[in-house]
Amino acid sequence: MDFISYKRMPADLGTHQVDEVRYDAAGITVRGLLVTPKHSVERIVVYLRGGKGQVGRVRLGRMLQFTNTSTLVFGPYYRGNNGSQGRDAFAGDDLQDVIAGVEILKKMYPNVPVHLIGFSRGGIQGLLTFQAVQAASYIIWGGVSDMHLMYEERVDLRGMLRRMVGHPKKLPEAYQQRDALSMIDHTAPPILIVHGGLDEQVGIHQAYHLAKHLEAKQVRYDTFYQMGEGHIPRPKALSEVLQRIHSWMDEVERNK
Template sequence: MDFIKRKLMPADLQTHRVEEVTYKADQFNVKGLCLTPFLPVKRIVVYLRGGKGQVGRVRLARMLQFLNKNTLVFAPYYRGNNGSEGQDDFAGDDLNDVTSAMRILTARYPQAFIHFVGFSRGGIQGLLTFQKVNVDSYIIWGGVSDLRLMYEERVDLRNILRRMVGHPKKAKEAYRQRDALAHIQSDAPPILIVHGGKDKQVGIHQAYVLETHLKEVGATYKTFYQMQEGHVPRPQAMKDVLKIIQSWMANVEAYKNNEKKL
């Protein structure tokens, strides 16, 4: 299994090759952006975008935030977006776009550590896939953890949610299938919750709901709340959170390495 097409992108990076890749997910040809280091791959970071369509689209600048010389960064566009076949399903069948790509990457780099980063809408995408892929850690950043709560809080998004998922009272099965918390127990990979206290796009209550659940089931997690920040942190706060994320990934990997030695 491999990508069926690779398109070199116009990015002048000294350490990585930047490609738009095409691969099969279900019956569709879907695309993503892949930054592959010239040095051996020791870490894979999968960035799960937020938004829909051109809003929140995958951008190179965002992916560069997670880069180091041995890190491969991959971001799926999701079906129905940016030239990918199919229709965006908002944490439905489009979850296969994540797991299909990961089958390719884990086969190519079986020794690499894997970390998911789910931002905004990508939060629920990650919560529904990170255990299936058996990642080493999951970072949910300003992310949606409860779709019903999102429907209640974001009146301006109700039309989109009704169109893509349905009304919570009429499409109970669709919402049940997207209930990520029901599947997260004490044996889940460690989770880092990052959220801004002034986030108006995804309220911090989404983070609190997730934290409460993780505490109740005894899962491993850590929080980093920036109470004066919105959905996207300001420059200095952005530096702070990226430092926390890098430290988190390094600590998880160090712990895993110690486990292997034991």
């Protein structure tokens, strides 16, 4: 198992090579961005983007926030986006794009810890896949943890959700399939919850809801709340978040 093709991207980085890759995900050819250290790979971070279409698309600058000289970062575009075949299903069949990408990386770099980071919409993508891919840890950042809560709080997104997922009353099974919390138990890898108290895109009650569930299921988790920040932290707060994420991954690997 390997990526189907690599397309070198015009990024002049001294420590990493940047490629757009194509790969098979359950019979669909999808794409993602791969940032690979030029020397040894000692950590893999899979960045699960937020948004839809061009909103929240995978960007190199974002991925570089999670690198060091020995960290590989991969960001799947999701099917139906940026040249990937298929149709984006918002935590439906597109979950295979995450799983297949991680499986390829694990085969290429066996015994290297894999951490998932899910931002915004990527939060639910990660919650539904981090156990399946046996991630070392999962970081959910300003992330959706409950689709019903998202439907209720984001009136402006209800039309999009009805098109992509369905109406929660008319298609309850579609929302049940995306009920990540019901699938998480005490065997789950550790989770770091990052959220801004002033987040208007994904309310912080999504984080509280997740934390309460993890507590009940005796899952190891920690929180990093920035009560004065919104969906995207300001520069100083962003630096603090990234420091916490890097230290979290270090802690998890030390305590493995």
